[in-house]
Amino acid sequence: MIRAIVLDIEGTTSSLTYMRDHLFPYSRQRLVPWLREPPPGAAASVAEIAAEIRARLGAPDASVDDMADALRGWIDDDVKEPALKSLQGLIWRHGYASGDLVSHVYDDVLPALTRWSGQGAALHVFSSGSVLAQQDWFRHTGSGDLLHFFSDHFDTRDPGPKADPASYRSIAARTAADPAEILFCSDSRPELDAAREAGWRTLGVQRPDGAATRTEGHRTVTTFEGVEL
Structure with a gap:
């Protein structure tokens, strides 16, 4: 679950x-x-x-x-x-x-956030961008204000590097979630590997217009459509 x-x-x-x-x-x-x-x-x-x-x-x-x-x-x-x-x-x-900036999210993001939150999942963000930047990003998207979907935000200042398993252990402890019940979604294999080492479940994401990232060894999707809990 x-x-x-x-x-x-x-x-x-x-x-x-x-x-x-x-x-x-x-x-x-x-x-x-x-x-x-x-x-x-x-x-x-x-x-x-x-x-x-x-x-x-x-x-x-x-x-x-x-x-x-x-x-x-x-x-x-x-x-x-x-x-x-x-x-x-x-x-x-x-x-x-x-009004100079409006942030971008893929069309499948809003339906996915709505679906997952409706199914009872707590949603969080872990990005290299600062917490402030993350909050503003989701507050000002082309799909509207999505910030209310998220319970917490984490960056490389706190808890630390995204390729370090200790960062994921820290997030799990702070959210009081069992690591085996946390799903991490990323386009970066080192990040996915670190999350798995910390006991999390993982989902690789390879967007058609994204960078040539590699997510071998992890279940990988190109869209959040059909991704269920």
């Missing part, structure tokens, strides 16, 4: 291409202005993030330009750096609020 479902976002519920073509460029263009002069209400958060970036670089006196160069490199290399994800989340929040 599946009592909890944990969903990845990029390549699973949502198009990775859409993120790379819309969200990543949007944040990239705003790195320097945000680091130099954050919008009202964001200054304290950005200062904390800047301190993390300087610590990560081992350069306590790094300039805004130096930090922006590092962030651009992390974006280009798809580095799952928590400080980058936090700053992107803040930038995207302003983009959603202004």
Whole structure:
């Protein structure tokens, strides 16, 4: 019996291409202005993030330009750096609020969330994007506000890396769910392997327009249609 479902976002519920073509460029263009002069209400958060970036670089006196160069490199290399994800989340929040951004989910996601929640499953998200970014993503989709479907959100800052079985054990403990009753859906084999090692059930997702990911060894689907508890 599946009592909890944990969903990845990029390549699973949502198009990775859409993120790379819309969200990543949007944040990239705003790195320097945000680091130099954050919008009202964001200054304290950005200062904390800047301190993390300087610590990560081992350069306590790094300039805004130096930090922006590092962030651009992390974006280009798809580095799952928590400080980058936090700053992107803040930038995207302003983009959603202004109407500049609308997030993407595949057409089968809303029916699946409705079906699973109606069957009594608790729904969660575990993504490399910050919790803030995850919440805004599901609040502002082309299918409407889907945030109410989810009980909790987890990122690589807490509980940790997505390819580490300890992260999945932590999530199971915090949701008070039996690992054997949790289903993890992702397009990444290392993540699926880690979840399985933690005792979870797994479902690989390979979207037709997604990256050439590999999910061998795991049951794999191209759509959530027909995926029942």
